[in-house]
Amino acid sequence: MEFGVFLLAQQRGYHQSSQQVINNSIEQTVMAEQAGFNSAWYAEHHFNNYSLSPSPLMTIAHVAAKTKKIRLGSAVCILPLYHPARLLAEIGFVDTVSNGRLDLGVGSGYQEFEFERFGVNIAESGAIYNEFMDILPMGLTQKTFEYHGKYLDIPPSSIAVRCIQQPAPPIWVTSGNPATLGRGVRENHNLFVTALLGGNEAMTLLRERLDKVAEDNGKDLDRDVKFGLLRCAYASDNASEVDAYLDNARFQRRISESLKFRRAHTEDGYMVQEIPSPTDMSFDQMKQNLPVGSVNQVIDKMLEEISILKPKLVAIQTQLGDFDQRTMLKQIELWGSKIIPAIRKEVGELTVAA
Numbered sequence: 001m002e003f004g005v006f007l008l009a010q011q012r013g014y015h016q017s018s019q020q021v022i023n024n025s026i027e028q029t030v031m032a033e034q035a036g037f038n039s040a041w042y043a044e045h046h047f048n049n050y051s052l053s054p055s056p057l058m059t060i061a062h063v064a065a066k067t068k069k070i071r072l073g074s075a076v077c078i079l080p081l082y083h084p085a086r087l088l089a090e091i092g093f094v095d096t097v098s099n100g101r102l103d104l105g106v107g108s109g110y111q112e113f114e115f116e117r118f119g120v121n122i123a124e125s126g127a128i129y130n131e132f133m134d135i136l137p138m139g140l141t142q143k144t145f146e147y148h149g150k151y152l153d154i155p156p157s158s159i160a161v162r163c164i165q166q167p168a169p170p171i172w173v174t175s176g177n178p179a180t181l182g183r184g185v186r187e188n189h190n191l192f193v194t195a196l197l198g199g200n201e202a203m204t205l206l207r208e209r210l211d212k213v214a215e216d217n218g219k220d221l222d223r224d225v226k227f228g229l230l231r232c233a234y235a236s237d238n239a240s241e242v243d244a245y246l247d248n249a250r251f252q253r254r255i256s257e258s259l260k261f262r263r264a265h266t267e268d269g270y271m272v273q274e275i276p277s278p279t280d281m282s283f284d285q286m287k288q289n290l291p292v293g294s295v296n297q298v299i300d301k302m303l304e305e306i307s308i309l310k311p312k313l314v315a316i317q318t319q320l321g322d323f324d325q326r327t328m329l330k331q332i333e334l335w336g337s338k339i340i341p342a343i344r345k346e347v348g349e350l351t352v353a354a
Helices: 018-035 056-064 084-097 112-118 122-141 178-186 200-216 239-260 283-289 295-309 325-353
Strands: 002-007 039-042 071-078 102-107 145-148 153-157 171-173 190-194 227-231 313-317
Touching: 002 018, 002 071, 002 227, 002 325, 018 039, 018 056, 018 325, 039 056, 039 102, 039 313, 056 071, 056 084, 071 171, 084 102, 084 122, 084 153, 102 122, 112 122, 122 145, 122 178, 171 178, 178 190, 178 200, 190 200, 200 295, 227 295, 239 283, 295 325
Parallel strands: 002 039, 002 313, 039 071, 071 102, 102 171, 171 190, 190 227, 227 313
Antiparallel strands: 145 153
């Protein structure tokens, strides 16, 4: 059972500087490695405070020099916003400077605000993404390659800096589109999924959807597909601490939904206003759904969710809103010292018993 941290690098207000937000991402990565997490994952977003992570590959190149063992993943590179030749070269460079620790998460994007400013039509994002997925294995494994598609055209080219991992870094696909997930399954890529702030029912439905995707593409989900779960979770006996984490998790969902459904408002063109949503959950609902509460409560809830979904990786959201950095560093340490070992022990015992 693998565990990771997911770093969204949010700025909830101007009381946080961009430098503080980025430095917090770096510091949390270093702490996650010390605590025994397997991986750290970095988002990609642009032009507003939802996430101050414009280049996950650049972040990985930087934190690679500050860490030794932890795997470092993009979650995700928004492929339609890249030029394929530059992306391939940067993948090779990042895998090299990280000494083969890159996990390449990819997606097609969903925030129209971003696409407009990159001059890309979001209605064509799926088709552009698919051409990128044609190119990636060619560019990463072949000495010289060429590609001629509707959107992407590359003459015979060779990427100078080659990946250390052979034949290429693991590719992780995230999408809400069954066809996109299905292609990932057929091509033996890993998947990254989320149940958002939902509880066991959402986990059950997610498992059913993934089972169908695997089956429709000639695979068995448990045997043939590695997939990870992105999850909000927090352990503390301090009720105000838990509430602060839940408040920031709700902030993240409000801003994400407002951007996704094109209803975001801003007074200065940058800071997106946090507006209550009809889909908002109360703290009590969130506490019922999520692994939050005492250490033992979190362990029990995580084990319950793992038994339903059966992921190979759980990535905990550790950088939401303006949650206090010192408190989160202690939380990461707590997961490493108590929660992760307990879950791994129990999952291991269940596996042996099965």
